[in-house]
Amino acid sequence: MEYKDYYAILGVSKGASQDEIQRAYRKLARQYHPDINQESGAENRFKEIGEAYEVLKDPEKREKYDRYGSAWKAAQQSGGTPPPGYEDVWFDISGSPEEAFSGFSGFSSFFEQLFGQGGQRGGFWDNLRTGQPGGSQFRTMPGVDQEAILSLTLEEAAHGGQREISLTDPETGQSKTYAVKIPKGIRPGQRIRLAKLGSPGMGSGAAGDLYLHVELQPHAAFRLEGRDLYTTLTVAPWEAALGVEITLSTLDGSVRVKIPAGSSSGRQIRLKGRGFPDPKGGAGDLYAEIEIAVPKSLSDDERRLFEDLAQRSTFQPRAVETVL
Structure with missing residues (x-):
């Protein structure tokens, strides 16, 4: 399989922290989202970004990718042991699967793991070669989490209660009001999670969450x-x-x-x-x-x-x- 440098796709170094990877993904996903960017190639770029993030955000998947490269998924499915000769797997997707893997022993099971039973043409292979979505796995992507500041008075934080906030959809410009429950005794630096009020997912992907970071306004007496x-x-x-x-x-x-x-x-x-x-x-x-x-x-x-x-x-x- 053609090697994809997921770090280069997200524009981060191999030693990047999880926070750096998440920030890079959010920025690029917003830039190349098909609903926003209508330029040619934007959708394929968006898919690559999502694919890279899905691997690098997961410590276990990331470790397998760092170790086995493009064969990381097969290694994961086989319990950590890559198929024989995985280090030399490079093929031209313009040819057939049989041609691509000719001359390599032990690849029948590897090919099935990657492309399905028997490695038949069509399905994933043709989709990979033509760049077509070919299935929900290419059209489904979870939305990213969002963050915002919630500024409270000392009395509001101490007594708790309810606060109304308005969220504006950046694409439609429409606003919607939500009632947010303020827990009694919440302190500055703590967060309130609003499930599924982050960025919308793609396809059947779930929306991200919205996290409200609590800040306290200065008080005249306390x-x-x-x-x-x-x-x-x-x-x-x-x-x-x-x-x-x-x-x-x-x-x-x-x-x-x-x-x-x-x-x-x-x-x-x-x-x-x-x-x-x-x-x-x-x-x-x-x-x-x-x-x-x-x-x-x-x-x-x-x-x-x-x-x-x-x-x-x-x-x-x-x-x-x-x-x-």
Whole structure:
């Protein structure tokens, strides 16, 4: 059988990763799809691309192809042992199967494995020689998977729910709306799979899937780390010094929080189980970091009180503690 360099067909190196092979296939399949590209030879090129991808995307098939070349399928069918003399199999498809294999011993079974019982003309052989499809295996190809970004607010990701998305068919320009279920507690980087909403298949081939990669929009009050939430709790100097109970907003409503007397900026108040929810149950923690805010302008009374405090207080904020 004429050797086909599947790597060259996809335009990748022999050491290409599976991701590189998939990206190359998607690009070329789109470029040469018969419904898009009407140029002469585009359909045959599309078939070659699909044939190459079907082999190289499968690690087991790829290993057989790398080892046995064009005889990889026969080697696979025979349990890994190629027919005798497979290394020398080169033939001109303009001739007959009998002429092509004349002079080689042990090829009758190999020929049957490749072209069917008895290696008769017609069917696959004539299709291969004439370039005609000749069967569903040439017209059937699964659609490729697609990817898109799904941008959610922190509340949407935490509480879950439903989001409507519109998908536009690049060929017809028509849009269709789908309701997407957002799982409770989904985190950035995770994916939502929408079965059969990727690129359509060819012939009876199944459509690919659409994967929505979740991204979170920046939040004005909270920062997410793992399943823990962080927020800033702003207090006045006298509240930090004397202690106070204040209201703090969470993802699930407001709670009362007690600020201990003598709290400095940077101190964290931990609210257990008030963080980002876990689909398996429970939630992370919420950490409220104290930030002491000083008034930008003072009234006359406020100024006198601060000046009096400065005179009376023995507190030394910049004193160096001696460690014994």
